[in-house]
Each structure stands twice: as C-alpha cells, then as structure tokens.
Amino acid sequence: AQTVTQSQPEMSVQEAETVTLSCTYDTSESNYYLFWYKQPPSRQMILVIRQEAYKQQNATENRFSVNFQKAAKSFSLKISDSQLGDTAMYFCAFKGVDQGGKLIFGQGTELSVKP
Amino acid sequence: NAGVTQTPKFQVLKTGQSMTLQCAQDMNHEYMSWYRQDPGMGLRLIHYSVGAGITDQGEVPNGYNVSRSTTEDFPLRLLSAAPSQTSVYFCASSYRGRNTEAFFGQGTRLTVV
Numbered sequence: 001a002q003t004v005t006q007s008q009p010e011m012s013v014q015e016a017e018t019v020t021l022s023c024t025y026d027t028s029e030s031n032y033y034l035f036w037y038k039q040p041p042s043r044q045m046i047l048v049i050r051q052e053a054y055k056q057q058n059a060t061e062n063r064f065s066v067n068f069q070k071a072a073k074s075f076s077l078k079i080s081d082s083q084l085g086d087t088a089m090y091f092c093a094f095k096g097v098d099q100g101g102k103l104i105f106g107q108g109t110e111l112s113v114k115p
Numbered sequence: 116n117a118g119v120t121q122t123p124k125f126q127v128l129k130t131g132q133s134m135t136l137q138c139a140q141d142m143n144h145e146y147m148s149w150y151r152q153d154p155g156m157g158l159r160l161i162h163y164s165v166g167a168g169i170t171d172q173g174e175v176p177n178g179y180n181v182s183r184s185t186t187e188d189f190p191l192r193l194l195s196a197a198p199s200q201t202s203v204y205f206c207a208s209s210y211r212g213r214n215t216e217a218f219f220g221q222g223t224r225l226t227v228v
C-alpha cells in the first residue's frame with residue numbers, strides 16, 4: 001500500500017523569504033502522480049502544483065516549485081517570496097495510475113507567514 | 116459553474132442518529148470520492164466511485180454507506196452516528212484521465228455528541 005509522510009507538523013517563515021515543505025512517499029509503482037494542495041482557514045482545498053513521476057523536470061507554478069527525487073521518493077515544495085496569503089495547511093498527495101482517482105494524503109504541514 | 120457542492124456545511128448529531136451528507140458536481144466527472152479530515156491525520160478516503168452504479172471502499176469505510184445512481188450525485192450516509200465520526204468531510208470529483216486535478220467541495224463539519 002502507498003503511504004505519504006509529512007514530517008513537519010508546523011513551520012513558519014518571514015514574509016518575502018523562502019520556505020521548503022518536505023514530503024516523502026512509499027510505492028512500488030513506477031508511474032504515478034504527486035500533488036500539493038493548500039487549505040487556507042476557509043477550509044477550501046486548492047491545488048498548488050502537480051508532478052508526473054515519469055517527467056524528470058521539476059514542476060513550477062509562479063512562486064511555487066517542487067524538488068522531485070524519484071529514487072529517494074521525495075517531493076518537497078518550495079515557496080519563494082512568501083506572502084501573508086500563503087498562510088495555510090499544505091497537504092502532499094499521491095495518486096496511482098488507473099486507481100479511480102483516489103488520493104493518498106500526508107498528515108499536513110501548517111505554514112504561518114509572519115509579517 | 117458551481118463545481119462541487121456539499122451540504123450541509125455544519126451539522127450536529129446525537130449519538131445513534133442517522134443522516135446523509137449530500138454531494139453534487141456539475142462538471143460531468145466520472146470519479147467521485149469522500150474523505151474525512153482529522154487533526155494530524157490528513158485526509159483519509161472513505162468511499163469512492165468510478166461511475167454511476169459503481170462504488171468501492173476506501174481506507175476508513177466502517178459506519179458509512181454510499182450509492183451513485185447518477186453521474187452528478189454521490190451522497191454519504193451515516194447509519195448510526197458515533198462520536199468517533201466527528202470530523203470534517205470532503206467530497207471530491209475528477210475526470211477519468213490520469214493526470215487530472217481533483218476538485219473539492221467546501222467541506223462539512225460534523226459533530227456527534
């Protein structure tokens with residue numbers, strides 16, 4: 001069975017600085033998909049970035065980028081130029097191929113951006 | 116375009132009561148899922164469906180029933196509520212394609228007393 005682990009329950013960063021959130025996973029599959037979701041206090045789940053395992057290039061979305069290390073089964077999220085609106089819970093998620101859209105989530109990291 | 120709509124947003128139940136959490140999507144997504152979110156545990160899959168008439172169990176299915184009679188709707192039924200079912204519940208939907216984004220409802224905060 002696949003598992004996803006986020007070992008940092010809480011993190012904080014100063015506004016305009018860079019922060020990295022860690023995520024490791026375990027799977028025996030060779031192809032899969034990885035996601036980072038953001039959950040602000042409104043409770044809404046918002047997709048931040050996604051990565052396909054067979055693509056070696058790290059995904060980037062504006063200030064958000066990932067460091068995908070397939071051999072190490074690591075998928076960290078880097079937030080550059082942190083903004084107050086980045087304050088939220090962040091979840092790492094795994095999706096296998098042809099598994100009915102099921103997502104396996106990590107425990108979450110609560111990020112606080114301080115002015 | 117409403118996306119994924121969950122009702123109610125908040126609910127308090129007494130132990131032993133039953134209720135149905137409603138979920139509807141207007142994006143013609145094949146896949147729908149229900150998750151529960153508990154502190155320190157992330158989101159865990161309760162039940163999921165790959166299409167009308169097809170459902171299957173996830174990681175934590177006990178105490179919950181689902182059915183999918185139409186593509187749009189995927190209700191979650193609590194048969195006899197227990198305090199352990201106090202949680203935030205999310206419904207999600209996505210297209211059948213492999214690298215597709217899951218869209219989530221706003222969540223239902225359920226308290227069982």
